[in-house]
Amino acid sequence: MTVPAKLFQQWLTAVAGGTSHAAVCRAAGIKRSTLAQQLVRGRVSLGTVAAVSRSLDLPVVQSLATFPAFADLPQGIKAPGQAELLSQISDVDLLTEILNRNLASEQGRSPDPVTLTPAPHRSSVRSWIDAIDATDLRQKLARQAAIAPQNLSAQISANRLNPELAIESARIGQVGLTNGLVATGFLTPLEAGWDPEARAAALRATPHSVLASLAAQRLEAMSRILRRVEDDSQDAQSVWENLG
Amino acid sequence: MSDILQWTALGVCIACSAWRFPAMLKGRNRSLFWAFVTASLSVALSIPAIYLPVDAFLGGNNFANVILRLSLFSVFFLISSKIAAAYKSELALKLVQGTLGITVLVTCSAGIWVTYFLSDLRGSSTGLGDFFDQPSVVFYMRFGFIYMAYVAACLIAPTAKAALSKRPALDRIAAAFMCLGFGLVCLTIPVQFSPLHDSLLMKLFSYSAVLCVALGLAVVWLSFIKRPENGHKRR
Incomplete structure (x- = not known):
């Protein structure tokens, strides 16, 4: 779910050059504090990589592939059945x-x-x-x-x-x-x-x-989900009716 | 320590009564309002500063303690059926409202009256602490706790089930508080039947139980206020 912060920094420098973190976050639509926290923790979420990648008009799959854990992603693309x-x-x-x-x-x-x-x-x-x-x-x-x-x-x-x-x-x-x-x-x-x-x-x-x-x-499948939702709401109704 | 706990419990019970007052006027779950009024009365009567003048007014024969015991019974009777119905426990409802529950209630109430008249209780004493050398007073206290523990034991399972279910967090917290409260009520029984029955432990359990159940119900009202749809009206 995450990539190492160090590798992320390297990738960011390679693709965005000297752009500041603030500008990167603004363009990618992610909170600056979110990115800062991820960098401090040493793990950057794949969502962040994808958002930054999209903001720079880079193909997301290629960007992910620069990280070792996802290196085989582009070769793994196969048309869906x-x-x-x-x-x-x-x-x-x-x-x-x-x-x-x-x-x-x-x-x-x-x-x-x-x-x-x-x-x-x-x-x-x-x-x-x-x-x-x-x-x-x-x-x-x-x-x-x-x-x-x-x-x-x-x-x-x-x-x-x-x-x-x-x-x-x-x-x-x-x-x-x-x-x-x-x-x-x-x-x-x-x-x-x-x-x-x-x-x-x-x-x-x-x-x-x-x-x-x-x-x-x-x-x-839909009827199973609906039945569960209805049961749950009946349980809540019963509590409110008697104790509310 | 126990003073703080008692006054806090009294404050919470009065606050809950006040909170239920508008609902009572509208006719929503009136018994909850009366349960909290009665609970406030019971807690008040277990505080010396209130008990002593009230009992003096009633003749100084500790009759106020009988009022306290019987009003506690009615609190448990009132809220137990509501809680059992709320968590859809047919069994708990039957155990509390059915023949067995009524039998336990009548037996304990009769036990209270009989042991009260068998004892020599001249001179007000909060919680009858001055009379524990009389065996009839010890039995009087036991009768007082048996019915409450019986009802609480019936409600542990349904509230625990709700607390561990996949309901929304607020509902589970409410059920967990109630379950904890009823568990504490049940714990008063081994204490009551042990030499520690006169100790601080008893008060600790009893008033924490009052606080837990009141808190649980307050959380239910919060979730009721925050419920997604208001009848057929839009949110």
Whole structure:
């Protein structure tokens, strides 16, 4: 999740020359105190590297690759598979596509193309992991990253996954190393080396039946989340009703 | 030390009563207001500066202590059903409001009356400290604590469960305070039945328990004030 402060300073000098930290922070939209604190602690977050990199119009993946831990990132870029692409399409877009196709087939015309909302969507992390999961990816990931399984599932439930875990997941799933970073929103699809039209193309190429069963899975997951939210709010209501 | 604790507990109980007053007028959970008024009365009657004049007015036979015991019972009866319902514990609700709970309440109340009349309690003494050489007074005190500990024991599990759940932080803090308070009430029992029953430890547990439960409820009211939607109105 972090790079050594010393290496970060070296990289900053190389790419930004003598620009002051204040100017770098202003351009990158990060608080000066945040950067100062990260430098004092000796660990700079990947988010900072990405923000500075974007402000200097440098490719984020290349910038990350200057740090030894992420040196293999550019070579690891692989075009996302069909399942990965579909996983990064929001539930609403998926359902809209199904409705459009049904409507179009009833009226005997070709369906209107859906304008996809930009990635990531509300359950993009879980969908992506489900899409690349061969067998027990979660267990392997927890073991290799030395993170408690419940902490991992808490991150996934909150639609978060730190960049290191996202890259590690991609390694385990043997997919493009930057693909998980798209699912977490750390990189835009373009920055990760995806073709901008890839998601739309994947959606168009998916047969009705596959789309329908995918939508069923998504709705199932959604209903589980909604049920939990409703239970939680009922518990809170009960306390307020009786003691408030 | 125990003086500070007692006056603090009294202040907190009166403050909570005042806080509940507007809600009482609006008809929201009226029993909580009355529980805190009664709790204020109970705590006040355990402070010598208040107990002695009140008991003198009542005839100097320590009848004020009976009022104190019975008002404590009513406090526990009132808030226990509310808390059990709030944390959706059918079992706790049944144990407190059901036949068993009522039986314990009636037995302890009867025990209080019987042992009171069996004892020779002439001359006001706060907490009956001057009469502990009489066995009936020792039993009087035990009856006083058994019902409270019974109710508190029923409420430990539901509040602990809520404190350890995935509820929002404020709700969990509230439940944890209540759980701690009820735990302290339960701890008074081994102390009460030991030679230490006359010691500072008893006061320490009792008044810390009052503070914890009051604090827990205050946190619930905070979270109620901060709740995301106000009925059907916009936030």
